[in-house]
Amino acid sequence: MKRLYFDMDGVLVDFESGLAQQSEETLQAYAGKEDEIPGLFGSMQPISGAIEAVHELAKHYDCYILSTAPWKNPSAWSDKVLWVTKYLDDVFHKRIVITHCKHLCKGDILIDDRGKNGTSEFEGEWIQFGSAQYPDWDRVLKHLLPKN
Secondary structure, three states: OOOEOOOOOOEEHHHHHHHHHHHHHHHHHHHHHHHHOHHHHHHHHOOOOOHHHHHHHHOOOOOEEEEEEOOOOOOHHHHHHHHHHHHHHHHHHHOOOEEOOOHHOOOOOOOOOOOOOHHHOOEEEEOOOOOOOOHHHHHHHHHHHOOO
16 A cells, blocks of 8 residues: 555644634734644644545555644644544544654655645655645545546
8 A cells, every 4th residue: 555644734734723713812922923822733623625535545545644843832742643633533543743854754645735844855746735736635536546
């Protein structure tokens, strides 16, 4: 089976949904560094179609989370594990890699929305989620699922 990595923020997780749950005071206090808000990453909602897509892809690929967490927000690391446990523990139980060097991980496919933290140097295929070619999960599935 080919190894498939999923980024979290902007791919599986809707970052804006977490911000929408914050108070105006908190948003002002963390203006320009919103990813440092304690507890933010655990409060986010899944991106539309992400949960269903992961379950479908897990039938055909060896799946892992490959994500980065803000260095100055230690709760983000545990929040990401809590999010996965809540929404996708059946697929990603003990299959989470958190790193700022994604290119060091061996694999065939990485679904990520940005070319940062080693994504653009990843050895396999990079599917840029949210791009013109892969704007949503339907397009990603069309590309990755076996053709009948």
